[in-house]
Amino acid sequence: MTDQHCPGFESNKTLKEVKVRCPECGKEWEIFSDEADxxxxxxxCGAVVDPKTCAVK
Known part of the structure; x- marks a missing residue:
């Protein structure tokens, strides 16, 4: 067993999950914080969703 990680591990370990809700149909799903922009x-339903305005608090 080694302590090696895949490339990019360090930059990705600080990502958080953000839950968003579709304003059209109400479906909820999760994205990573680097995708929130x-x-x-x-x-x-195929609606285009802006995660900044549709994040579930």
Missing amino acids: KKTKCAA
Whole structure:
């Protein structure tokens, strides 16, 4: 057993999960905090979602 990690491990270990809710259909899912500045598409209804305005508190 070694203490080696895959490349990029250090930069990714500080990521947090952010839960978002689609304003159109209400489906919830999680994204990583580094994706919160990017619009995403709801897998259930296809609506374009802005995670900054649709984050579940």
